[in-house]
Amino acid sequence: MDYILETRGITKRFGGLTAVDGVSIGLRAGEALAVLGDNGAGKSTLIKVISGVHKPDEGEILIGGKPARIESPMDALAHGIETIYQDLALAENLDVGANIFLGRERMKRRLGFLKVLDDGGMADEARKVLDRLDIHIPSLRSTIRTLSGGQRQAVAISRSIYWDAKVLIMDEPTAALGVAEQKKVLNLVRTLKDQGIGIIIISHQMYDVFEVADRLAVMRRGLLVGERVVKDTTADEVVGLIVGSETVGKER
């Protein structure tokens, strides 16, 4: 099956440091790809290149097989690439609807010419997408500040889904959550896969990876050092790749 998202030889340097060094990965629809690596391995930088936060120094990004210009977060969003960062990037002072529509606010006309925020409409749409993902949040007009970690994660995911994400990038989706909430988020990932969305997960948690990912890519010092199909590998092998003690079977 063809890749919906592909990177070819992505390189990103910060001054003298090469954070990402010629990395090529591919992602198919309905597939979860885990990107693993130690701190400073370049995972986050790679993700930021794909989501338009950083411009790569070399390499290209293909979407649906065609080269795409991604030079800003807006470009990435326009291509259906949504990113959920570890800090979730929610405005805690705003309500659920306002967050789902952040930067893409829904407006309505008043008196024929005045464009005003359609808060009611945004709340209704928020309710629909939350229902679709089977997420329960008591009041949509409450600010994010009043929600739990899992609810916040759910809002962040809903935001991506609402905007018809084809590719969803999740940075440490379960890191800050309790056990029960971790399970819910992983279930949510499965639901999203079933709906044909391609997912890239960055995670330290081996459990998450083996639970929901189909393939995994391991980075070390900016390089892609190995790719595995999850059901054909073991946690030991993966840890070996991450820390660099195991170089056997680099090419499968």
Added chain:
Amino acid sequence: MSNETKADARRGRAASFLGGHWIYLFLALEIIYFSLRTGSFASLNALQILLYYGVQVFLLSMAELFVIVTGGIDLSVGYVLGFASIISIKLMEWLGPLGLGEPLTVLIGVCATLAVGLIPGLVNGWLVAYLKVPPFIATFAMLGVCHGVSELIINGVYAMGLPKLAADIGSGHFLYVTKGVPPSFFSRPVVDRGVKVLEIVPDIVVVTAVVVGIFAFVLARTRFGRHVYAIGGNIDAATRSGIPVKRRLLGVYALSSFLASLAGIVYAFMYVSGKADGGASLLLDAIAAVVIGGASLFGGTGTVLRTMIGALILAVLDLGLRMAGTPTFDKYIMVGVILIFAVVIERYMPEARK
């Protein structure tokens, strides 16, 4: 739920209600207190004086609110006010001899001043948004620049020579009601000596109310306003969701300086002079009004209505103490106490956000 936790919940709700509404209560108590103490405080006349002399703080505090909601601060508004008061008079003085007639001279003078008044804000915004200069430093520097440039223009004295029409607007009222004569708008009817003319709402209060209304709408109901809150709430989230953060910040600082300039023009119209430090002491009142209104200096919260209530609390205090004949030092002490009170309430009785 046990009775005890129920009582706790009730107390929590009560505290939260008080946290959200104490300013209204405080304003009411203030008005009642001064009415009892001075007798003449509760009158149409006192109300109009209060609003008339409050316009600068209303405008400046709204300017400050937009900036504070983004998590910044604008220290230059007071001296931008002074700068604009001078520029407006100098421009009209220069336009006068061209023979355009007073109305056109005043109109062009006002518009040109508002345009020139955008410059300090655009520079502030550019420094803050694009060069990442901390707002405190950027606008503090601008305070000095505006002060210096203003003094250079007027050589250390006042700017004088405002057209009569402008002065008339500055002291005029929206409506005049006289016994036996049909009510007249904007111009004082000619009456015999001793006939009482009831003056209703100073012109500049009307202008200020309209401007406050417009910007309250902008902050609460428009995309720009939503972005201002988002930037203050989480600037990274705003950036990543595609909000043009730099442009918005540029806009916010420009808007702040625009409102400060408007306050400066109003100052010139009211006092028929332009003064470099005309608004210097108003900066702290403006910030105090915003903070009393419950906005956090870390950004993300605050509304125009509550900021105006904050400004009214200060205005009532100012006029009330004056009418009661107490020295103005009392006001400084009171403002300090209210400010601390506001911040403590905000911290320990946070309003349950909807």
